Amino acid sequence: MDLKDIQNLIKFVAKSGANEVRLEMDDVKITIKTGSEYKGEPSTMIQHVPMSQAVPQVQQQQSSPVVSSAPPVANTETAESSKYITVKSPIIGTFYRKPSPDKPMFVEVGSDIKEGDVLCVIEAMKLFNEIESEISGKIVKILVDDSSPVEFDQPLFLVDPS
Incomplete structure (x- = not known):
């Protein structure tokens, strides 16, 4: 090294x-x-x-993420999101929603996905790792902004499997 x-x-x-x-x-x-x-x-x-x-x-x-205090409405939001499957980051790195700046996004909210579809790319140590879906369904929410750093096991997407 x-x-x-x-x-x-x-x-x-x-x-x-x-x-x-x-x-x-x-x-x-x-x-x-x-x-x-x-x-x-x-x-x-x-x-x-x-x-x-x-x-x-x-x-x-890893440091535990700083969590701001949530409003009391969080209980209904948690119950509502419990029917969704959370896709989490398998590695630490920088989250990208596109393969390159001039290409379209891999997925948008409302996109139908199949098992094996690429959802995003996470760059770690100058290596770009494609993150593939392990489930089929519909993207309900994208939880991370493009070009943001992500931690291991950080939620990236909410997917409705139905």
């Missing part, structure tokens, strides 16, 4: 909103910490480890 890869990783972690990311590969350990307790740029610690101890693994501790 060279310096440019490490710098890109720092930028990605800062955008993702994660408090701490640890990456262990062969002879290198990288820890990136961000958050309100740290001022300015995220801190990074790189440590070289002997090859005999190296166990490749990635650990992430």
Whole structure:
């Protein structure tokens, strides 16, 4: 891993909103910490480890999303949305509704989708991952704005399976 890869990783972690990311590969350990307790740029610690101890693994501790207080009407909204299936993000990255800026959106509210249809793209570490539908139905609500950072398991779409 060279310096440019490490710098890109720092930028990605800062955008993702994660408090701490640890990456262990062969002879290198990288820890990136961000958050309100740290001022300015995220801190990074790189440590070289002997090859005999190296166990490749990635650990992430994600910050819990900040939730604003909801109005009392939330109970009826929850009951109403319980009949819908939530499509969640399988990875951390940047959410895009189009394959490229000059192309049309993958799906809109009201679009009928089938299993295997591409719903969006999530960019992580300069890789664009197509997110395919695992269910058939109709898009009821799009929960994330285009070009927004998303967390792992963050709701992206509400789908009516009927």
